[in-house]
Amino acid sequence: MSERYPKSAALFARARKVIPGGIYGHVTPAATVPGAMPSFAVEGRGCRYRDADGNEFIDFMCGYGPMLLGYHHPEVEAAAAEARARGSAFNHPTELTVALAEALVARIDFADWAVFAKNGSDLTTWAVQVAREATGRRKVLKVRGAYHGTHAWCSPGHGGLLAEDRAHVAEFAWNDEAALEDLFRRHRDDVAAVIVTPFHHPAYADSAEPSAGFVAAVNRLCAAHGALLVLDDVRCFPRLHLGGSHLAYGWRPDLAVYCKAIGNGHPLAACVGRAGYQATASRVFLTGSYWHDPAPLAAALKVLEVAERENVPARLERTGRRFVEGFLALGEKHGVRLRASGPAAMPYVRVADDPGFQKTQDLCAAAAREGVYIHPHHNWFLGLAHTDEEIDEALARIGRALQMQ
Ligand SMILES: Cc1ncc(COP(=O)(O)O)c(C=O)c1O
Incomplete structure (x- = not known):
């Protein structure tokens, strides 16, 4: 954690002193993979944002939904x-x-x-x-x-x-x-x-x-x-x-x-x-x-x-399909059984046969190391700012994350 997210860790330590729980609600680090994913953000443009340590992520949570058209539209x-x-x-x-x-x-x-x-x-x-x-x-x-x-x-x-x-x-x-x-x-x-x-x-x-x-x-x-x-x-x-x-x-x-x-x-x-x-x-x-x-x-x-x-629903349906189908194909290629659910514009993909979500958490932590933000326990969100090129770049990074599983 501290190698990749030292500022997030320091801010969280400060937060715990003055804010109950440090970070509360759905954005608490405890709901993701504590220590293996960032805890504080600094800025965003399009479908990417930067955390407190300067790490950049292609973001498939869109601020847990609000960023429909991308950060700073x-x-x-x-x-x-x-x-x-x-x-x-x-x-x-x-x-x-x-x-x-x-x-x-x-x-x-x-x-x-x-x-x-x-x-x-x-x-x-x-x-x-x-x-x-x-x-x-x-x-x-x-x-x-x-x-x-x-x-x-x-x-x-x-x-x-x-x-x-x-x-x-x-x-x-x-x-x-x-x-x-x-x-x-x-x-x-x-x-x-x-x-x-x-x-x-x-x-x-x-x-x-x-x-x-x-x-x-x-x-x-x-x-x-x-x-x-x-x-x-x-x-x-x-x-x-x-x-x-x-x-x-x-x-x-x-x-x-x-x-x-x-x-x-x-x-x-x-x-x-x-x-x-x-x-x-x-x-x-x-x-x-x-x-x-x-x-x-x-x-x-x-x-x-x-x-x-921009006919956003049709666009998200198309890019969402590209992302989910690409993700599942990568799972097959790397021998990781995955399960996808939900509509393409708001999909959720996890490792199959993973009742405690441990393998899914490991995958999301590895994806974060590669610069892709996906959530282990919550549905994801596509946005207008996800272009085909960015979906493909995210899939290439996820391929590397799956290789590590
Ligand atoms: C389906 C649904 N209903 C209600 C809420 C509550 O909205 P808010 O957090 O803006 O109060 C949420 C928030 O995540 C939600 O997803």
Whole structure:
């Protein structure tokens, strides 16, 4: 570690003195391969970033999703800078809030309104409140192992939580329509919402796309029981479909939450919904000190424009396939059995027959030594900045990493 990442190590030692855990949450080094991957970043351009020690990586995590168009995208940065030059936290929203709501309503087929916040967690929780307000019911049905944010009703952690926080949350298994049906039977007339992600992307497990039968059952059961379907599109939008990831799989949401990539790194989250819930939504209190900051809103408007112009989902599907197929072919060549899952734009590849993830961690550590950042336990992200040449360069480096396994 210290040979390749001495500054990361020194910064982490400093951080541990003044920050609980040193680095917390999903970016904690403990979630990757501690000591074998960098812990602090300095700058990024396109699909590459540099860590605190000056090591450069071709990045397949894209900041855990936000960097859809690449680090420091010139058009997005110019739009954000222009808005920033005029100010940040005013006493009022600016026209940009209205313009972005209009842009989302124009692009998302079922959406008639939009609200904005800063984090996915802000709005998955708010969406659940809107569902409770709309139905007068209590229960929220969620998929086991699905992540919807840090708030008490769904946090995957333990600290500071009460049993009461989850008293009205019930879980079912992904792609198990019978289990969902059973929950609707058990909580008859008390289900406010079902919340799902477009595909299942749990940490420390393979990703799983939804079966057609599961999507149909979720849509049918929500409609039949008058429960709202909340699509947590925080991680996927707009990598899978420019009109919302529901269109990639056939979900029929009442509310959808977007976040990570919507501002290409500028902090913003959005929730959109059907007209029938607009009045309800206006009764569920929503605010935050910085939520009308114009710069991220300007960035998001530019992201939507560029993503459309460049047909980002088709492009990521193509480059993602090139990457995953190339990766699997290299595994065969070097005698390492690999397993790929998830859509091509957000793939996850790991070593097969590796229940403790040790071999996958070794592979990711070796890839980091070769200058490719891939994660051992979390789905990866393609971005517009990954050119064919960069994919091929990354594959050449991964070939060397596989050779060491
Ligand atoms: C599917 C999903 N939902 C919700 C969240 C929470 O978003 P945030 O971290 O912005 O609060 C995340 C974050 O990773 C996510 O991936």
